[in-house]
Amino acid sequence: MISAYTGTQVRAAEEPLLAAGQGDVLMRRAAHGLAGAVVNELKSRGSRLNGSRVVVLAGKGNNGGDGLFAGAFLAGRGMRTTAVLTGDAAHPAGLAAFERAGGRVQRLSEEALPGLSDEAARADVVIDAVLGTGAKGGLRGSAADLVEALAGAHRRGLVVACDLPSGVDADTGEATEPVLPADLTVTFGGAKNGLLADPGADFAGRVVVVPIGIEEHLPEPSLRRLEDADLARLLPHPARRAQKYSRGVLGVVAGSEDYPGAAVLACRGALAAGVGMVRYLGPPSVADLVRRSCPEVVCSTGTVSENRVQAWLVGSGMGPHDHEQLTRARDAIASDLPVVADAGALPALPAMLAPHVVLTPHAGELASLFHRLGHGEDREAVEAGTLAAVRQAAVRTGATVLLKGATTLVAAPWGTTFSQADGTPWLATAGSGDVLAGVIGALLAQAGPDVGRFSEVGIKGDSRWAAIAALGAALHGRAGRAASEAASGGPIAAGGIADALPETWGKVSMLSNYEAWKRNSHSQPLR
Numbered sequence: 001m002i003s004a005y006t007g008t009q010v011r012a013a014e015e016p017l018l019a020a021g022q023g024d025v026l027m028r029r030a031a032h033g034l035a036g037a038v039v040n041e042l043k044s045r046g047s048r049l050n051g052s053r054v055v056v057l058a059g060k061g062n063n064g065g066d067g068l069f070a071g072a073f074l075a076g077r078g079m080r081t082t083a084v085l086t087g088d089a090a091h092p093a094g095l096a097a098f099e100r101a102g103g104r105v106q107r108l109s110e111e112a113l114p115g116l117s118d119e120a121a122r123a124d125v126v127i128d129a130v131l132g133t134g135a136k137g138g139l140r141g142s143a144a145d146l147v148e149a150l151a152g153a154h155r156r157g158l159v160v161a162c163d164l165p166s167g168v169d170a171d172t173g174e175a176t177e178p179v180l181p182a183d184l185t186v187t188f189g190g191a192k193n194g195l196l197a198d199p200g201a202d203f204a205g206r207v208v209v210v211p212i213g214i215e216e217h218l219p220e221p222s223l224r225r226l227e228d229a230d231l232a233r234l235l236p237h238p239a240r241r242a243q244k245y246s247r248g249v250l251g252v253v254a255g256s257e258d259y260p261g262a263a264v265l266a267c268r269g270a271l272a273a274g275v276g277m278v279r280y281l282g283p284p285s286v287a288d289l290v291r292r293s294c295p296e297v298v299c300s301t302g303t304v305s306e307n308r309v310q311a312w313l314v315g316s317g318m319g320p321h322d323h324e325q326l327t328r329a330r331d332a333i334a335s336d337l338p339v340v341a342d343a344g345a346l347p348a349l350p351a352m353l354a355p356h357v358v359l360t361p362h363a364g365e366l367a368s369l370f371h372r373l374g375h376g377e378d379r380e381a382v383e384a385g386t387l388a389a390v391r392q393a394a395v396r397t398g399a400t401v402l403l404k405g406a407t408t409l410v411a412a413p414w415g416t417t418f419s420q421a422d423g424t425p426w427l428a429t430a431g432s433g434d435v436l437a438g439v440i441g442a443l444l445a446q447a448g449p450d451v452g453r454f455s456e457v458g459i460k461g462d463s464r465w466a467a468i469a470a471l472g473a474a475l476h477g478r479a480g481r482a483a484s485e486a487a488s489g490g491p492i493a494a495g496g497i498a499d500a501l502p503e504t505w506g507k508v509s510m511l512s513n514y515e516a517w518k519r520n521s522h523s524q525p526l527r
């Protein structure tokens, strides 16, 4: 699990060490980690260190101090280092160390701007150490001009953000442009929320966390990302004596005469994600298409209460005039069973929901939901602050809310939030969301009463619905990536995501089987 924190949480964790006079030690550890990451990255690219040029953009706070100390380490490795001081001051000890190591110091001003931005654009490495967790707002004045010029330059070297790209809000991921897009962000003590939420994540590149000794003082994470081992633990496994009903039955209320394919794709997503049975309820013409496309699906007629299932999927491919389907969607939501409510069901939701109802809007649908709740956020506002938006939606509706995007965020109404970025931009294709709803529906149907596997990864109570949705997003993203990789990185259609999902699932669970085998192999005979 990757854990992320707000700037305030990280600063509070630093407090006991600062009080014990360890401030310098923390900064040197951070700087050493930053310099080491630069060296590793250059080596992995086959670039030589000796004589290559590094420009450190150093602000006046501790973030600049980290950058200057890192520059000193790099100068010690034979790199030609220049510090561009963006403020009216610089971290005194960092600056002294930098100068002692032979670094060259330049002060940024309007006059010096053209020459320094040229130099930065020609450098092999640029370290962005202007603003860190203590910043208010974005870059200003000449620093903003320099970053704007650099971001627009034809060619630039490796860009490494110190702690976080300057201008990205550590707590929310909001970005005040200009922000220099990093290839690599080296962050200290723990990841920051802003690196795992869009638009901040757009600027962060690959994120490396450097431990600096504050970790034991960190509280519960503010944001989590499921990794391989967590996914493996959370995947349901059929019991030896399982039968299709005990494996979980998903009822699907989706599709319409205008969008019949959505029902098919939702069913394909569900079938690929381990459910025991899928029951489809919908218009006869759609049911015919579902039967022909997925003969495994049982098409039923009648009402929601007449169909016995363990979870419902409602809304994919439904419009505002599909009255019979909308009635079924409302009944499913009122049934007390877990529900994934997608697309056309979102405008028909009751005002207050429960955490076992998982809403799956994209940014535009979330903006519409806010409008109905009497709040004015438009799509742009949601996209500019995805983390705040998804959390607010969960609090206001009482539901678990999954906000789809390059980074998919899932928030439980009580605050537990996940960020998954497992996919590829090829996933932005029609029908992809229907498959995702099917996958999450299947996982909800298999959830059962067992909460043990959730507590194993530190997820308590009703937060498990958010973990299930995050698991679904991770599987969907990875399946999409696998489908694209099978096409040598080419495009995918939504059906291909469902087709790739069983193997993705198998690979993830192999990991847990291997761990179990390793644990057991010394003490038990293998069967």
Ligand SMILES: NC(=O)C1=CN([C@@H]2O[C@H](COP(=O)(O)OP(=O)(O)OC[C@H]3O[C@@H](n4cnc5c(N)ncnc54)[C@H](O)[C@@H]3O)[C@@H](O)[C@H]2O)[C@@H](O)CC1
Binding pocket: 011, 014, 018, 023, 026, 027, 028, 030, 059, 060, 061, 062, 063, 064, 066, 130, 131, 132, 133, 134, 135, 136, 137, 138, 139, 140, 162, 163, 164, 188, 212
């Ligand atoms: N506190 C600690 O012990 C440690 C802090 N570390 C580093 O310290 C950073 C936080 O340091 P600071 O609290 O000094 O904060 P920053 O370095 O983020 O910047 C704050 C400084 O910039 C000024 N400033 C704020 N907003 C600005 C803006 N929009 N434009 C221009 N100037 C602005 C402030 O007046 C202040 O002087 C972390 O991101 C991390 O890099 C690390 O060295 C690890 C240890």
Ligand SMILES: [K+]
Binding pocket: 063, 128, 129, 130, 131, 132, 161, 162, 163, 164, 165, 166
């Ligand atoms: K920075």
